Amino acid sequence: MTIDFRSDTVTQPTKGMLDAMMKANVGDDVFGEDPSINELETYAASLFSMEEGLFCPSGTMTNQIAIKCHTQPGDEVICDESAHVYQYEGGGIAFNAGASVKLLSGDRGRITAEQVAESINADDNHKAHTSLVCLENTSNRGGGSCYDFDEIKKIRKVCTDNKLALHLDGARLFNALVAKKETPKQYGEIFDSISICLSKSLGCPVGSILLGKKDFIKKARRVRKVFGGGMRQAGFLAAAGIYALKNHVSRLAEDHTHARLIAEALSKKDFVMNLLPVETNIILFTTAAPYTAKSVVQRMKENNIIGYAIAATKVRMVTHLDIRPEMVQRTIETIKHL
Numbered sequence: 001m002t003i004d005f006r007s008d009t010v011t012q013p014t015k016g017m018l019d020a021m022m023k024a025n026v027g028d029d030v031f032g033e034d035p036s037i038n039e040l041e042t043y044a045a046s047l048f049s050m051e052e053g054l055f056c057p058s059g060t061m062t063n064q065i066a067i068k069c070h071t072q073p074g075d076e077v078i079c080d081e082s083a084h085v086y087q088y089e090g091g092g093i094a095f096n097a098g099a100s101v102k103l104l105s106g107d108r109g110r111i112t113a114e115q116v117a118e119s120i121n122a123d124d125n126h127k128a129h130t131s132l133v134c135l136e137n138t139s140n141r142g143g144g145s146c147y148d149f150d151e152i153k154k155i156r157k158v159c160t161d162n163k164l165a166l167h168l169d170g171a172r173l174f175n176a177l178v179a180k181k182e183t184p185k186q187y188g189e190i191f192d193s194i195s196i197c198l199s200k201s202l203g204c205p206v207g208s209i210l211l212g213k214k215d216f217i218k219k220a221r222r223v224r225k226v227f228g229g230g231m232r233q234a235g236f237l238a239a240a241g242i243y244a245l246k247n248h249v250s251r252l253a254e255d256h257t258h259a260r261l262i263a264e265a266l267s268k269k270d271f272v273m274n275l276l277p278v279e280t281n282i283i284l285f286t287t288a289a290p291y292t293a294k295s296v297v298q299r300m301k302e303n304n305i306i307g308y309a310i311a312a313t314k315v316r317m318v319t320h321l322d323i324r325p326e327m328v329q330r331t332i333e334t335i336k337h338l
């Protein structure tokens with residue numbers, strides 16, 4: 001048996017989720033006639049006290065639609081240098097929105113209100129027009145780090161004072177909510193748009209939701225069509241999403257405990273350097289010479305544990321729905337003997 005820690009995207013749908021999918025009522029969503037998608041969008045929006053939701057195939061698409069809707073070509077977007085929207089979306093900010101990016105050097109993926117304020121371009125013809133700030137919570141490259149909500153409030157104020165839109169890449173927002181005992185409504189009140197992924201820690205096969213005001217979602221729905229993301233009887237996927245939002249959120253605490261236990265075992269090993277604090281379900285460490293990420297991942301693999309070399313000397317391990325307590329025990333025992 002191999003234990004796969006590469007990502008929380010490797011999960012299989014659970015029995016309950018598959019049953020919900022099989023029973024879904026569906027219709028043509030491009031005509032707005034899929035009852036399961038309509039239910040998912042309404043339910044997600046109500047969880048966050050936001051006006052409307054839009055179901056999309058991926059988190060890359062929800063982020064890119066949001067960026068396109070909040071900016072004009074030539075505008076500038078502010079985000080952390082490690083942000084998914086910049087690093088892992090194929091240059092989409094430039095390709096889809098024609099916007100440029102101001103990268104900030106945050107703390108484990110988290111930027112501050114002060115940094116944002118300093119990086120807004122002056123109202124000057126020479127400068128790109130700053131129009132959007134993107135935050136990521138939890139931060140993927142930050143090792144699953146969570147924002148301090150007070151800092152988000154301060155960033156909101158800077159955005160309001162300077163007429164900037166504020167978007168949240170919440171691919172793993174539910175991990176942050178569970179870890180910090182926060183509520184979706186707190187986030188819904190403060191952001192202009194939020195993207196959440198159903199296919200990450202929530203265990204769905206496909207899907208992300210973009211949330212925002214009515215006018216914003218109307219525009220987003222149009223952009224989704226332009227990006228080729230209009231789907232037909234996708235209610236089978238939405239049914240999985242509804243099931244996940246109702247059944248797979250509070251259990252995330254278990255993934256967080258598992259990640260902490262594994263990190264504790266790793267922290268005692270000589271091949272591990274600079275292990276980032278484990279706040280949620282992501283473990284990220286630098287390998288100490290002469291070891292490399294590749295050699296460490298290879299050694300683990302020989303013992304049926306699959307990690308992910310995300311850089312020459314960086315290894316990531318992610319806990320998820322399909323990692324059971326006995327697998328964590330076996331992983332810890334294996335790490336002890338590596």
Ligand SMILES: *Cc1c(COP(=O)(O)O)cnc(C)c1O
Nearest residue numbers: 058059060061084136140169171
């Ligand atoms: C995974 C991820 C996304 C979106 O990914 P898709 O694979 O396109 O669904 C966006 N932001 C972050 C931080 C992610 O980890």
